[in-house]
Amino acid sequence: MATDIRECRMLSPDEVTELVEAYRHGVEMNELSRRYGVHRHTVDRHLEGAGGAKRPMTKMTxxxxxxxxxxxxxxxxxxxxxxxxxxxxxxxxxxxxxxxxxxxxxxx
Missing domain, CATH: 1.10.10 (Arc Repressor Mutant, subunit A)
Known part of the structure; x- marks a missing residue:
């Protein structure tokens, strides 16, 4: 079974700003992960670092x-x-x- 190995990628300050703005305009974290070629946890860390409130996760009630x-x-x-x-x-x-x-x- 092949696994998809990603190269460690650092986002530039401009990219982080764009990422945070896109999230604030409704783009989902998984989409941002694909768009910027980073793991969704990396997206999460950048959002936390920006101090903005994250949207609540949708629960399957x-x-x-x-x-x-x-x-x-x-x-x-x-x-x-x-x-x-x-x-x-x-x-x-x-x-x-x-x-x-x-x-x-x-x-x-």
Whole structure:
């Protein structure tokens, strides 16, 4: 199994400023991680260093899990469900799996 190894990348002060501004304008941490080629924990550290308030994490409450189950039964994918709830597809998938939902095989 191959792993994706990233080179350690330092952001310039201008890039950090851009990253923080983008986050304040609603860009998600995972998107910023991809955009700047750094781990999401690095994004988190830069946001903490900037002293700005971070958005609260979206939790999959029991009510949301029930909604997700209904959407999955209607044919939506875990990624589509994740987008509806503002979470990653893998988070939606894990919540469905924990709720004993029989998962469909992935589409190639």
């Amino acid at each position: 029991p009510a949301k899990v029930e909604q997700a189950k209904e959407l999955f039964e209607q044919g939506l994918s875990a990624n589509q469900i994740g987008k509806k709830f503002g979470i990653s597809g893998s988070t939606a998938w894990k919540a469905l799996k924990r709720a004993s939902v029989k998962m469909r095989p992935p589409v190639a």
